Amino acid sequence: MTDKSSNEQDIVGNQDSRLALLARYTPNMVMITDEAGCFDWVNPSFENYTGYMLQDIRGKRVGDVLFGDDTDPETIKRIRQKLYENEAFEADLLQYTRSGSPYWVHSHCFPVGPEQGVKPGFIAIQNNISDRKNSERGLRIAASVFDRSHEAILITDHNNRILDVNPAFSRITGYSRNEVLGLNPSILSSGRHTPAYYRSMWHTIERTDHWRGEIWNRRKNGEEYAELLSISRVHLDHPGQFYHVAAFSDITALKNHAKELNRAANYDVLTGLPNRQLLEERLRAARSHADRLRRGLSICYLDLDGFNTINERFGHAAGDEALKTLAERLTQTLRSGDIIARIGGDEFAILLHSNASDHVFQRILGTVGDTLTLAGESITLTGSLGVTHYPDDNSDAEGLIRHADQAMYSAKEKGRNQIHFFDPRLDEHRRKRRSQLMDIDRALENEELELYFQPQVNLHDGTITGYEALIRWNHPELGLVAPKSFLPAVENSHLEVPMGQWVVKEAIHQLNHWREAGTTLSVSINISAQHLMDRSFADFIETYLRLHPDLDPGLITLEVLESTALEDTQRASNVLSKCRCLGLQVALDDFGTGFSSLTYLRTLPVDMIKIDQSFVFNMLEDASDRAIVESVIFLAQRFAHPVLAEGVETMAHADALKHMGCNFVQGYGIARPMPAGEVLDWTRQWQQLLDEEGPDAQHNPASSFVQR
Ligand code: C2E
Ligand code: MG
Ligand code: MG
Numbered sequence: 001m002t003d004k005s006s007n008e009q010d011i012v013g014n015q016d017s018r019l020a021l022l023a024r025y026t027p028n029m030v031m032i033t034d035e036a037g038c039f040d041w042v043n044p045s046f047e048n049y050t051g052y053m054l055q056d057i058r059g060k061r062v063g064d065v066l067f068g069d070d071t072d073p074e075t076i077k078r079i080r081q082k083l084y085e086n087e088a089f090e091a092d093l094l095q096y097t098r099s100g101s102p103y104w105v106h107s108h109c110f111p112v113g114p115e116q117g118v119k120p121g122f123i124a125i126q127n128n129i130s131d132r133k134n135s136e137r138g139l140r141i142a143a144s145v146f147d148r149s150h151e152a153i154l155i156t157d158h159n160n161r162i163l164d165v166n167p168a169f170s171r172i173t174g175y176s177r178n179e180v181l182g183l184n185p186s187i188l189s190s191g192r193h194t195p196a197y198y199r200s201m202w203h204t205i206e207r208t209d210h211w212r213g214e215i216w217n218r219r220k221n222g223e224e225y226a227e228l229l230s231i232s233r234v235h236l237d238h239p240g241q242f243y244h245v246a247a248f249s250d251i252t253a254l255k256n257h258a259k260e261l262n263r264a265a266n267y268d269v270l271t272g273l274p275n276r277q278l279l280e281e282r283l284r285a286a287r288s289h290a291d292r293l294r295r296g297l298s299i300c301y302l303d304l305d306g307f308n309t310i311n312e313r314f315g316h317a318a319g320d321e322a323l324k325t326l327a328e329r330l331t332q333t334l335r336s337g338d339i340i341a342r343i344g345g346d347e348f349a350i351l352l353h354s355n356a357s358d359h360v361f362q363r364i365l366g367t368v369g370d371t372l373t374l375a376g377e378s379i380t381l382t383g384s385l386g387v388t389h390y391p392d393d394n395s396d397a398e399g400l401i402r403h404a405d406q407a408m409y410s411a412k413e414k415g416r417n418q419i420h421f422f423d424p425r426l427d428e429h430r431r432k433r434r435s436q437l438m439d440i441d442r443a444l445e446n447e448e449l450e451l452y453f454q455p456q457v458n459l460h461d462g463t464i465t466g467y468e469a470l471i472r473w474n475h476p477e478l479g480l481v482a483p484k485s486f487l488p489a490v491e492n493s494h495l496e497v498p499m500g501q502w503v504v505k506e507a508i509h510q511l512n513h514w515r516e517a518g519t520t521l522s523v524s525i526n527i528s529a530q531h532l533m534d535r536s537f538a539d540f541i542e543t544y545l546r547l548h549p550d551l552d553p554g555l556i557t558l559e560v561l562e563s564t565a566l567e568d569t570q571r572a573s574n575v576l577s578k579c580r581c582l583g584l585q586v587a588l589d590d591f592g593t594g595f596s597s598l599t600y601l602r603t604l605p606v607d608m609i610k611i612d613q614s615f616v617f618n619m620l621e622d623a624s625d626r627a628i629v630e631s632v633i634f635l636a637q638r639f640a641h642p643v644l645a646e647g648v649e650t651m652a653h654a655d656a657l658k659h660m661g662c663n664f665v666q667g668y669g670i671a672r673p674m675p676a677g678e679v680l681d682w683t684r685q686w687q688q689l690l691d692e693e694g695p696d697a698q699h700n701p702a703s704s705f706v707q708r
Helices: 006-025 044-050 062-066 073-084 130-148 167-173 195-208 252-266 276-293 307-314 316-333 358-368 397-414 424-445 496-516 529-533 537-547 569-581 597-603 613-617 623-638 651-660 676-691 695-699 701-707
Strands: 029-034 039-042 089-096 102-112 121-128 152-156 162-165 210-218 224-235 242-250 297-304 339-344 347-352 372-374 377-379 383-390 419-421 449-458 464-475 479-481 523-527 556-561 585-591 608-611 643-645
Touching (some): 029 044, 062 073, 062 089, 073 089, 073 102, 152 167, 167 242, 195 224, 224 252, 252 276, 276 297, 276 339, 276 347, 276 397, 297 358, 297 397, 307 316, 316 339, 316 347, 316 358, 358 419, 383 397, 397 419, 397 424, 424 464, 449 496, 449 676, 464 496, 496 523, 496 529, 496 537, 496 676, 529 537, 529 556, 537 569, 556 569, 569 597, 585 597, 597 623, 608 613, 608 623, 613 623, 623 651
Parallel strands (some): 464 523, 523 556, 556 585, 585 608, 608 643
Antiparallel strands (some): 029 039, 029 121, 089 102, 102 121, 152 242, 210 224, 224 242, 297 347, 339 347, 372 377, 449 464, 464 479
16 A cells, blocks of 8 residues: 555545445345454445444454354365465355354355455355245245155146156056156046046036046056045146146045945945845935936846745755845846845845836746755745835835835735735825724723613503613714714724623723612613624623623613624634523624625524614615615514614604504604713603603604504
């Protein structure tokens, strides 16, 4: 500097201060050290960024202040070497701020000394490259993810040409990276999905930039596999420029496992046929399908006849073989789309997609009957087939199977190798009957039943000979219900005997009640055929009478319904004889309506014949009815049985009957059936009328009996 002019010095001085300004304002970090590498000066950028103030670090070694745990030791060694050799160097370095945060710098360091007119030492200029280092790191991580992912990753351009694939892709598909670069991923297509499926996939990607789903593809070796695939469209800064990233994993094993589970839940292990659960599911679908096509379905239930004897004779393993063979044969017999399921041991259900005709069912039984060889022996099986047709039988899937099952039971009842068709109307009737029986059972328990009484009168002197007990149901909602509305349901049911016994007890209870009130009356009790034929009937009557020794059995008449054909006339005759021995009377009710009236007349020990009201109603106008009534009366007289005519609605009827020789009458013309509580009053009034004389006598029905 000594040999420079002052002007020059000015300029140089000027330049120095400009350089000082440069050092002050550059965003780069500038440090000046002494020969030993200890801080001598740092610029404000250094101070600002690192947090170290010059006065705090002056004289300290740079490495001690800025380097830290993760600063690369190799780099540090190299720097030390350079410094030692007084040489310039460049390096990327990880340094630490005062607060301990790491940051990356690219450092230029060069030695200075007397040649430059300064104290010997180093100047280092560092620029912060943390951002670049971080993004390099991010890229390195991304690359390692790409390379090491277990998911296959496939990158395609906007024309869907493969740009890159990762190793997992090659592992799953069997294609190397080089084999597929530039190709369309459709090389993987298995052909399992329709073009529409892929169209919809691309449509979704266009709209949402994303798609996720399962796809069946094919590996290089031809094997199909299932993948769970997600495709993302990634847009680049340039408009209209994008690429696709597809990632997928191989879920074939998972799928197979799910299939196994499904198989276990829905298929029969022995035959491999669908089980009941799957059948129901298929039937539900078939039902809606049939509705849409306005078509029918047939549901069959097949049960092998006497299959347990096969098991007993040949052993269970052989039985299983037979079932397997049969399952295969039946499957072959059916049309594609029809379904056969194994429902239980030797029970199969078959779903036919139409209202199949009879020959189809015959064919099924025919297949069952095809010869089988078991343990070297030829055997033939038979089966019972129950069938129901949808929509005639408009039940749900479960109901349809149940009805086919019911029909199968009916087929069994017919014998071996039979077919029975479920009848929905009959079933409806049965269901109604079942529910009615339940109601009646409850009615018995709740004492809703009541006996009404209708007088029976002697045609010659008008005296009351007895009352017929007639059942009524005081229904809580329907009011008074007549027997014709509920007795048909009771007929041949488990309620017939309990109800019959109730009637007997109740009628006798009333009889006793009236007697205790001072009036002795007779009562006729209707006895159903089943009740009469019940083994306990005579014993029941006997026991009951014994419990009521005051009661005169002669006051009780059993009315046996002639119209209900008595299966075993001999036995009926025995029972009735026994009852007569106990002192009871027997009347043959509804005479003339049954099939063997004359036989009954001859064989049954009876005290009275009741002519059915159907002949009486029209006998005044209808010559044939009149002839029947006359003949019955004639017959009864020949057998020396008194006759009672029912359904006497007018005095003209009574008059005609009297002339024909009929003994007793009963009918609305005298009185309608009445509650037990009215019987005594009515009896009294009737007696009074009988006793009455005078001008009005003609108008009262009682005295008209006497006058004629
Ligand atoms: P049934 O034993 O022949 O009884 C006579 C039926 O004729 C009674 O009908 C009675 O109300 C009706 N009747 C009587 N006079 C006339 C008439 O002048 N005109 C018309 N149109 N009908 C008349 P109900 O009470 O409805 O009984 C019907 C049938 O139900 C009885 O016929 C009997 O077979 C049966 N039944 C009634 N109560 C019992 C019972 O306690 N046990 C059994 N097993 N059957 C009973
Ligand atoms: Mg009767
Ligand atoms: Mg009758």
